Amino acid sequence: MTEEIIIAGFGGQGVLSMGKILAYSGLMQGQDVSWMPSYGPEMRGGTSNVTVIISDHRISSPILFKYDTAIILNQPSMDKFESMVKPGGLLIYDPNGITRHPERKDITVCKVDATKTAGEMGNQKIFNMIVLGGFLKMKPIVKLENVMAGLKKSLPERHHKLLPLNEEAIKKGIEIIDIINQAN
Amino acid sequence: MKGNEAIAEAAIREGVDAYFGYPITPQSEVIEYLMSEKPHERTGMVVLQAESELAAINMVYGAAGTGRKVMTSSSSPGISLKMEGISYIAGSELPCVIVNVVRGGPGLGTIQPGQCDYFQATKGGGHGDYRLIVLAPASVQEMADFIETGYDLAFKYRNPVMILSDGIIGQMMEKVELKPQKKRFTPEEIINKYPWATTGKPKSRERNIITSLELIAAKQEAFNQKLIKKYQEIQENEIKYEALNTDDADYILVAYGSVARICMNAMEEARAKGIKVGLIRPITLFPFPTPIISKLADKVKGFMSVEMSAGQMVEDIRLAVNGRKPVEFYGRQGGMIPAPEDIVIALEQKLIGG
Incomplete structure (x- = not known):
């Protein structure tokens, strides 16, 4: 099994940390992982x-x-990235702020209303964990227990009290993800 | 762990005595990590942010003269600033490890990855007839491992070693296994191991003088010939490379560092199309793996160098092949990264179609 994933958004949305948690989760179950960020002008704002x-x-x-x-x-x-999904691959997006929805029919497209749901749950910061939950529903390549172990490793100890909230967010993401188009 | 962090942690565990540096993207995590780890509490290692790259390299020069394990790191423009000091260190035959996490140039260029400092690293960079031993890691694991390899070689030959990495390997995170903590050498151990070091003059011997100055031409020439002999010895004994699928290959890709990893994907794509492609990944850039390339030149149809540069290592491949087979080049510059698909297309157009 090899799963090649790109996560892309605005700086500050937790894109890099979501990737880090995913990579650590893989590590926790003994797999090989790599995490390669865009470190350019992007991390100074922008995408x-x-x-x-x-x-x-x-x-x-x-x-x-x-x-x-x-x-x-x-x-x-x-x-930038819709065209770079392999045929038969998966595209997950949050419709918040999206003006042109994905158009490809040869890939599976899923919508996860994470910005809205995070607002409803009262903490915008768990947005990325809702998205991660959605991904895990579609591609259960790492077990939830390993995700939690990965999360624990990548969160500084002073934030460990937030682990239950993050778990709740992941479960919420699993629940709310919506398949818009099934790859044929 | 990020490549830059792996270098820093490996340096602490290697028992490095001092790090002198100045931050620059994309290698600032080296000094950041060292500062946050407080190695002076772990091993007594000194970590100092100098006022400039010039200061940092001259601190390395001074400390290396005392027989200590010393290190600095920077990225391309910062390494250019260090070149004068590097030439002096080579001219004084002192061991040290210098890390260059290369970004695109020339000038300030870009902060995105590049391999455009190959000439500078392998052919001099500073003035005078000298060579650095140049190691090119292709993974976070090798970033960590080459610290130990680097110090072994630096002290064996009393020569500066450069770890030539790039923004990709510096910034990416991968699984890494770290070596156990080594003890730093005590002053007595250093006196015994390195009789050349300036450790304080006992009555039993003459003064040790660390200098790169010799005004008598004949003496300077004798020194130059000693260096030449040392570099030949390094070329005979220290070449390292990785060869993949070369046994049945018709065409050989040559690439180092992160680009070698991309070439592994290109090799798979080409083989899926029925093109028999192999890969040579030089691990030491100086000494360059000339013998294996020369040997392969007798049996393959051609070579292609793939680099994030305008074509630098390709010259060393051409020297090794010496006109026997075509040697082509495919590269991207400015922080752009070659895609496997484009490498295969270039191979087809430049070597197979031609």
């Missing part, structure tokens, strides 16, 4: 993305140009 690879084998290139899954959280990322 941000991270490539995460989880595999049973040695990972060759950490940089990719086609992805099994794209998790897209803003319009510029939609414009």
